[in-house]
Amino acid sequence: MAIRELKVCLLGDTGVGKSSIVCRFVQDHFDHNISPTIGASFLTKTVPSGNELHKFLIWDTAGQERFHSLAPMYYRGSAAAVIVYDITKLDSFQTLKKWVKELKEHGPEDIVVAIAGNKNDLGDIREVPMKEAKEFAESIAAVFIETSARNAVNVEELFQKISKQIPPLENPEVESNESFKLTRQPAASARRCC
Amino acid sequence: MAAEELPSEFDVVILGTGLAESVVAAAFSRVGQRVLHLDRRSYYAGNWASFTFNALLTWIQEHHEESQPEEVQDWSSLLEEGEELIYLSTRGSSSITNLQVFCYASEEDEEEEAPNTTEEDQGGDDEVKETPETESADSNEEEKKQKAGGTPAEEEEEQASQTEGEEPTTSAGQSQSEPTRKKISFAQLVKEGRRFNIDLVSKLMYSRGSLVDLLIKSNVSRYAEFKNVTRILTYRDGKVEQVPCSRADVFASRQLSVVEKRKLMRFLTSCVEETEEQRAYNGRPYLEFLCDQKLGDNLQHFLLHSIAMVTEDTPTEEGLASTRHFLRCLGRYGNTPFLFPVYGLGEIPQCFCRMCAVFGGIYCLRHSVSCLLLDKDTNRCKAVIDSRGQRISCSHFVVEDGFIGADWKREATPTRYLSRAVLITDSSILPSDSDQQVSMVTVPPIAAGCPAVKMVELCPSTMTCMPGTYLVHLTCQSAGSAYQDLSPVVTRMFRTPESHDQESSPTVLWCLYFNMADGSGLEGEGHDLPNNVFLCSGPDAGLGHEHAVRQAQAIFQKILPEEEFCPPAPNPEDIVYDGDNNSPSTPGDGETLEGEEEETPEGEEKVEGEEKEEKVEGEVAKEEKVEGEVEKEEKVEGEVEKEEQSLQTEE
Numbered sequence: 001m002a003i004r005e006l007k008v009c010l011l012g013d014t015g016v017g018k019s020s021i022v023c024r025f026v027q028d029h030f031d032h033n034i035s036p037t038i039g040a041s042f043l044t045k046t047v048p049s050g051n052e053l054h055k056f057l058i059w060d061t062a063g064q065e066r067f068h069s070l071a072p073m074y075y076r077g078s079a080a081a082v083i084v085y086d087i088t089k090l091d092s093f094q095t096l097k098k099w100v101k102e103l104k105e106h107g108p109e110d111i112v113v114a115i116a117g118n119k120n121d122l123g124d125i126r127e128v129p130m131k132e133a134k135e136f137a138e139s140i141a142a143v144f145i146e147t148s149a150r151n152a153v154n155v156e157e158l159f160q161k162i163s164k165q166i167p168p169l170e171n172p173e174v175e176s177n178e179s180f181k182l183t184r185q186p187a188a189s190a191r192r193c194c
Numbered sequence: 195m196a197a198e199e200l201p202s203e204f205d206v207v208i209l210g211t212g213l214a215e216s217v218v219a220a221a222f223s224r225v226g227q228r229v230l231h232l233d234r235r236s237y238y239a240g241n242w243a244s245f246t247f248n249a250l251l252t253w254i255q256e257h258h259e260e261s262q263p264e265e266v267q268d269w270s271s272l273l274e275e276g277e278e279l280i281y282l283s284t285r286g287s288s289s290i291t292n293l294q295v296f297c298y299a300s301e302e303d304e305e306e307e308a309p310n311t312t313e314e315d316q317g318g319d320d321e322v323k324e325t326p327e328t329e330s331a332d333s334n335e336e337e338k339k340q341k342a343g344g345t346p347a348e349e350e351e352e353q354a355s356q357t358e359g360e361e362p363t364t365s366a367g368q369s370q371s372e373p374t375r376k377k378i379s380f381a382q383l384v385k386e387g388r389r390f391n392i393d394l395v396s397k398l399m400y401s402r403g404s405l406v407d408l409l410i411k412s413n414v415s416r417y418a419e420f421k422n423v424t425r426i427l428t429y430r431d432g433k434v435e436q437v438p439c440s441r442a443d444v445f446a447s448r449q450l451s452v453v454e455k456r457k458l459m460r461f462l463t464s465c466v467e468e469t470e471e472q473r474a475y476n477g478r479p480y481l482e483f484l485c486d487q488k489l490g491d492n493l494q495h496f497l498l499h500s501i502a503m504v505t506e507d508t509p510t511e512e513g514l515a516s517t518r519h520f521l522r523c524l525g526r527y528g529n530t531p532f533l534f535p536v537y538g539l540g541e542i543p544q545c546f547c548r549m550c551a552v553f554g555g556i557y558c559l560r561h562s563v564s565c566l567l568l569d570k571d572t573n574r575c576k577a578v579i580d581s582r583g584q585r586i587s588c589s590h591f592v593v594e595d596g597f598i599g600a601d602w603k604r605e606a607t608p609t610r611y612l613s614r615a616v617l618i619t620d621s622s623i624l625p626s627d628s629d630q631q632v633s634m635v636t637v638p639p640i641a642a643g644c645p646a647v648k649m650v651e652l653c654p655s656t657m658t659c660m661p662g663t664y665l666v667h668l669t670c671q672s673a674g675s676a677y678q679d680l681s682p683v684v685t686r687m688f689r690t691p692e693s694h695d696q697e698s699s700p701t702v703l704w705c706l707y708f709n710m711a712d713g714s715g716l717e718g719e720g721h722d723l724p725n726n727v728f729l730c731s732g733p734d735a736g737l738g739h740e741h742a743v744r745q746a747q748a749i750f751q752k753i754l755p756e757e758e759f760c761p762p763a764p765n766p767e768d769i770v771y772d773g774d775n776n777s778p779s780t781p782g783d784g785e786t787l788e789g790e791e792e793e794t795p796e797g798e799e800k801v802e803g804e805e806k807e808e809k810v811e812g813e814v815a816k817e818e819k820v821e822g823e824v825e826k827e828e829k830v831e832g833e834v835e836k837e838e839q840s841l842q843t844e845e
């Protein structure tokens with residue numbers, strides 16, 4: 001089965017649970033005091049989708065969004081963006097629109113947008129009605145789902161929904177002048193013989 | 195979101211997000227130092243930035259409006275016992291001058307084809323559009339038709355490449371010299387502005403240069419993708435020609451005679467190692483050495499201007515050194531020595547900033563440092579005061595040199611400048627089978643006393659310009675203003691309202707000239723600031739990035755001589771959140787990780803797209819082949835013989 005790499009970037013206010021969602025998805029682990037994602041350029045997880053394997057490269061904001069200083073390279077080549085808000089914080093939902101706008105300005109044109117209302121285990125102190133969020137998501141043709149990183153609710157589903165939105169590879173033939181990543185191979189070439 | 199307060203204590207505070215500063219930031223953060231990285235501007239990378247078309251227009255606007263006298267706020271109330279203030283320049287000195295913009299595209303779309311120009315229409319691959327016959331009424335076209343008579347062959351070739359893949363349209367093909375291209379208007383450039391990533395600097399990455407090595411070593415290379423520069427061109431006798439530089443090129447070349455091919459291969463083979471004969475020329479011009487090799491004008495031009503990329507009076511040892519560097523870089527990734535990052539060079543500083551951030555560095559744009567707090571006794575910078583009046587203590591301060599007033603700099607050397615031009619054109623300077631070429635073009639002085647110009651032409655697949663256009667960067671050491679230095683070259687090689695007889699040349703739609711201070715003048719030591727303050731200079735004139743990387747490394751090693759400079763970041767697969775101690779295992783944690791890194795450097799890549807991996811291996815094989823063959827002269831000779839025969843049969 002062909003493996004397809006998909007870059008997914010996470011957006012959303014601080015404290016909404018971005019890192020917790022990634023951690024739940026990638027390592028099925030939840031921590032109440034998750035520390036900032038030190039040293040993780042991105043985390044990866046591979047899931048089957050149709051007759052492809054989708055390898056998600058999940059990028060977390062890492063200290064750049066805190067003071068509104070996300071670099072445009074963060075969005076480059078993203079297949080999808082997950083904008084997370086906290087259902088118990090109306091503020092975090094209101095800033096969604098700002099992130100959508102930011103994506104429009106800096107993100108790739110064909111990016112799949114997913115909106116995740118996180119912490120839905122805290123329904124008793126909910127501030128954002130599900131209906132309102134869902135309607136907003138529909139209005140911008142975004143995937144919508146409520147999640148709980150804590151209770152492992154809908155986290156897998158979030159990424160499955162994204163997978164479904166990713167259009168199948170049009171042209172598996174690689175163009176001859178395609179761009180590439182730099183790797184360590186030149187050093188390796190010396191011992192390739194063995 | 196309310197503005198959060200910054201933490202008030204860091205190991206290193208860095209002001210400016212240019213390449214050197216960003217590498218420094220990544221290096222410190224990577225070994226566990228607490229880094230605060232600030233930039234006064236609203237974008238990353240300072241003079242290394244790349245802009246969308248619209249952002250570039252804004253940048254130009256801002257530079258035109260230039261400085262209202264800056265208000266210096268008095269922070270002396272924040273002083274403590276035994277402290278002294280040094281004010282920084284709040285704007286940064288004017289490293290950009292002589293901005294001039296020319297728009298040759300029409301303001302609006304010329305004909306009303308209203309509902310057709312939707313967004314989808316612009317996208318994708320339909321960059322070539324049919325032009326209705328009516329457009330020949332355009333005066334330009336008319337003039338062109340009259341003059342175009344003499345060059346039927348060129349015309350045909352041009353048409354062939356342009357109409358490729360389209361249904362043959364006889365009417366268009368016959369009546370117009372450039373039939374199928376719809377003229378792009380200024381309005382379209384603005385509308386498609388996001389597809390541009392226009393670099394302020396124009397450099398390339400040597401495939402075995404220090405930047406590529408650093409990107410790979412540190413794993414920062416994961417954040418970006420690259421393209422090969424696909425061909426080296428040169429301008430000679432009024433024509434653009436391809437320079438054969440790889441073995442394959444040499445054999446495929448149509449300009450070179452068989453004898454020349456043999457001579458060139460022999461020369462390239464022989465200069466890989468230093469010989470007695472070469473040493474005899476030390477101190478004398480490389481040109482003299484080349485002359486004495488009896489290579490002929492063709493080869494001499496290629497070798498001097500395009501391969502060594504030096505001037506006529508460069509000494510032989512230097513010329514040979516750059517020739518060797520060029521040859522060493524061939525074949526690592528492609529047929530030329532150079533790489534170019536997708537989305538432009540402005541990505542590279544951002545990639546290092548990202549590395550800094552994932553190791554805990556804090557980023558804040560639109561935020562500056564107003565002054566430094568000096569400890570009078572130790573003459574060290576203890577803290578900085580930011581533009582909001584917050585006191586932030588730090589052990590070291592690294593700053594883009596533009597923020598430091600001239601009175602602190604030791605050498606009062608007059609600042610040198612680079613001359614830059616950026617053109618958006620409608621076709622390639624040398625049309626070929628593929629319309630997705632990335633070209634390095636060397637333009638020797640067009641007249642005595644004129645500067646040698648380096649030109650890079652980027653195609654849309656580098657994601658730096660919209661489909662149907664090319665982005666051309668010109669750079670030289672400035673003698674006069676950018677316009678004075680470069681417009682003669684532009685007028686000769688491209689079609690502008692000022693040019694004559696350039697019917698087959700690309701049309702310039704829009705162009706920008708400016709001068710930028712040349713960063714190579716400054717070396718880290720040349721200032722009287724406290725010894726824990728370090729300066730980073732802006733972009734230099736060199737084609738590669740060695741200057742900035744060297745500077746960053748020197749600063750790092752001065753402050754932390756014991757620490758490794760940018761060790762590899764762990765593979766994403768190796769990061770494990772540890773439930774017990776609440777923190778993800780960090781790369782500093784153990785040798786095992788580093789060890790693993792060494793042993794399975796390709797662990798990640800293996801899982802990555804298979805095609806890619808295969809391609810990379812293919813390139814390695816190619817690389818070995820090229821190097822191997824350059825070393826074995828006899829074999830090369832043999833192949834020339836073979837080639838000769840096949841050439842003859844071809845004819």
Ligand SMILES: Nc1nc2c(ncn2[C@@H]2O[C@H](COP(=O)(O)OP(=O)(O)OP(=O)(O)O)[C@@H](O)[C@H]2O)c(=O)[nH]1
Pocket residue numbers: 012013014015016017018019020021031032033034036061118119120121122147148149150151
């Ligand atoms: N109850 C509950 N708490 C959650 C959930 N997800 C995350 N949290 C908590 O919310 C807090 C913030 O989570 P993070 O994952 O660090 O949030 P973040 O969006 O990555 O925050 P920044 O990295 O600061 O931008 C932590 O204390 C988590 O334990 C959830 O689904 N339910």
Ligand SMILES: [Mg+2]
Pocket residue numbers: 018019020036037060062
């Ligand atoms: Mg986080």
